[in-house]
Amino acid sequence: DVKVTQSSRYLVKRTGEKVFLECVQDMDHENMFWYRQDPGLGLRLIYFSYDVKMKEKGDIPEGYSVSREKKERFSLILESASTNQTSMYLCASRISGRGETQYFGPGTRLLVL
Amino acid sequence: GEDVEQSLFLSVREGDSSVINCTYTDSSSTYLYWYKQEPGAGLQLLTYIFSNMDMKQDQRLTVLLNKKDKHLSLRIADTQTGDSAIYFCADMNSGYSTLTFGKGTMLLVSP
Numbered sequence: 205d206v207k208v209t210q211s212s213r214y215l216v217k218r219t220g221e222k223v224f225l226e227c228v229q230d231m232d233h234e235n236m237f238w239y240r241q242d243p244g245l246g247l248r249l250i251y252f253s254y255d256v257k258m259k260e261k262g263d264i265p266e267g268y269s270v271s272r273e274k275k276e277r278f279s280l281i282l283e284s285a286s287t288n289q290t291s292m293y294l295c296a297s298r299i300s301g302r303g304e305t306q307y308f309g310p311g312t313r314l315l316v317l
Numbered sequence: 318g319e320d321v322e323q324s325l326f327l328s329v330r331e332g333d334s335s336v337i338n339c340t341y342t343d344s345s346s347t348y349l350y351w352y353k354q355e356p357g358a359g360l361q362l363l364t365y366i367f368s369n370m371d372m373k374q375d376q377r378l379t380v381l382l383n384k385k386d387k388h389l390s391l392r393i394a395d396t397q398t399g400d401s402a403i404y405f406c407a408d409m410n411s412g413y414s415t416l417t418f419g420k421g422t423m424l425l426v427s428p
Contacts, residue, residue, distance in 0.1 A: 208359075235414065244325075246405065246420035247360075254414070262415070294359055303348045303367065303409070306416060308359035 207231070208309035210295050216315045223282040225312050227295030233307075234300040236278035238262075238270065241292040241311070253278055254300070285316045319343040323406050323419035330427055335396045337422045339389040339406030346408040349382065350416065351391045354403045363391070363404075393424075401426045 211226035227236065237252040239262075249262030251270040259270050267289060271279040278297075282289055292313050296306040320342045329335045341349070347368050352360040366373045366380045366389070373380045379392040393400055403423050407416040 237415070244420065247418040249415060252415060296360075303365070305350060305362050305365060308352075308361070310359045311357075 208295060208297055208307050210293075210309040210312050212312050213310065214313050214315075216317065217282075217285050218317055219286060221282075221285050221316075223285045223314070223316075225280040225282075225293055225295075225314070227278045227280070227297075227309055228276050229278075229297040229307070230276065231297070231299070231307075232275065233297035234275070235298045235306075236272065237296040237298075237306060238268075238278065238280045239294045239296065240264070240289075241294055247294065250280065285314075287316050290314060290316045319408070319410065319417045321406055321408055321417050321419040323404075323422045325420065326423050326425070328425045328427065329396050331396060331398055333396055335393040335400070335424055335426075337391045337393075337404050337406075337424065339391075339419055341387050341389065341406070341408045341417075343408055343410065343417070344387070346387075346410070348409040349380075349389050350407045350409070351378075351380065352405040352407060352418075354405065354421070356402075360405060396424075396426050398426045398428060400424060 208229045238250045239247040253272040269281045294311045295309040298306045322340045350365040351363040377394045381390045403421040405421045406419040
């Protein structure tokens with residue numbers, strides 16, 4: 205079974221703090237993704253990575269950065285957290301190829317005070 | 318850009334069939350997916366359909382695709398209270414990399 209884990213289920217941070225959200229997958233998937241999920245807005249893609257050290261901006265990259273130093277790990281970084289980044293963050297991974305689906309982690313619910 | 322639309326809410330009684338509808342705009346969509354999200358959890362793949370298919374059946378789930386109208390539906394037969402969740406429709410872009418998700422349909426199944 206594919207397993208995608210996220211470092212925290214719940215996180216509370218203060219405005220201006222630097223925040224790291226970690227995602228690890230154990231299936232040697234090339235592609236990894238970070239989404240945020242907000243009520244009424246669905247899932248929006250923040251960043252994705254095709255492979256190690258590669259990254260691409262998604263639909264809403266502003267205020268975020270990412271790091272992919274190892275194939276199994278994809279980190280989302282909030283350089284200076286703001287209250288409008290309070291959200292549910294979902295990580296996903298997939299093997300590269302036609303039609304291959306994305307497998308999701310359980311999510312991290314982040315509250316920025 | 319690409320867009321995927323779903324109705325936001327559906328309420329059914331246990332034992333009835335549920336039909337969740339989705340429309341998309343990308344004419345070059347290759348694969349279309351249905352995901353389920355239970356409270357507090359990530360998304361779980363339910364089923365998918367390739368764009369050259371009209372229908373796919375998997376136990377209680379039936380997916381219908383009308384490519385001309387860019388309309389996708391998910392039918393759940395004999396809906397159970399455990400089917401209560403948010404259902405997301407998603408389409409894969411022609412580059413086979415990213416997914417565009419709808420906003421999700423909350424299905425509430427009452428006893």
